[in-house]
Amino acid sequence: MTEDIIFQGWSGVMRVLIVGSLAYAYLIVLLRVSGKRTLAKLNAFDLVVTVAIGSTLATILLSNSVALIEGITALTLLAVLQFCMAWLSVRSRWFARAVRSEPTLLLRDGQLCHDAMRRVRVTEEELMTVLRANGHSARPDQAAAIILESDGSFSVLGAGETSRPARKAAM
Numbered sequence: 001m002t003e004d005i006i007f008q009g010w011s012g013v014m015r016v017l018i019v020g021s022l023a024y025a026y027l028i029v030l031l032r033v034s035g036k037r038t039l040a041k042l043n044a045f046d047l048v049v050t051v052a053i054g055s056t057l058a059t060i061l062l063s064n065s066v067a068l069i070e071g072i073t074a075l076t077l078l079a080v081l082q083f084c085m086a087w088l089s090v091r092s093r094w095f096a097r098a099v100r101s102e103p104t105l106l107l108r109d110g111q112l113c114h115d116a117m118r119r120v121r122v123t124e125e126e127l128m129t130v131l132r133a134n135g136h137s138a139r140p141d142q143a144a145a146i147i148l149e150s151d152g153s154f155s156v157l158g159a160g161e162t163s164r165p166a167r168k169a170a171m
Contacts, residue, residue, distance in 0.1 A: 020061045031079075059071065122148060130154045
């Protein structure tokens with residue numbers, strides 16, 4: 001019984017090596033063909049697809065009940081669905097608004113936007129961390145704006161930087 005927990009035989013190891021290598025190679029080709037957007041960190045749907053691709057690859061590798069072709073079909077389906085979501089988002093403003101979150105202004109001219117912070121569940125301490133990470137003192141009056149971007153990162157504009165692109169800090 002304990003032997004099965006540690007080692008179940010060479011056929012299982014060989015299956016993982018062969019199927020895993022083929023599935024991984026296919027995934028690399030699929031990601032190259034489908035473009036950068038497939039694994040982009042842009043919105044909740046991109047995150048879901050990224051997690052689903054990882055889960056699908058793990059299932060292909062470790063489940064004897066999933067054939068390689070079924071796994072390849074599942075990976076392809078995820079990439080096609082992600083492409084469709086991106087295609088629709090670019091062509092339909094309504095659809096884009098429905099699937100993407102909008103950036104949220106959390107600090108303006110040194111003043112915290114408490115209602116917005118509450119709505120997106122960001123604390124004052126987290127904003128102070130974002131300020132420090134971007135080279136500002138932990139004083140809100142030292143920044144013109146802090147924006148929670150749709151991908152979950154924070155953009156910080158220092159005083160006098162309103163016309164230049166923001167530096168981003170991941171949180």
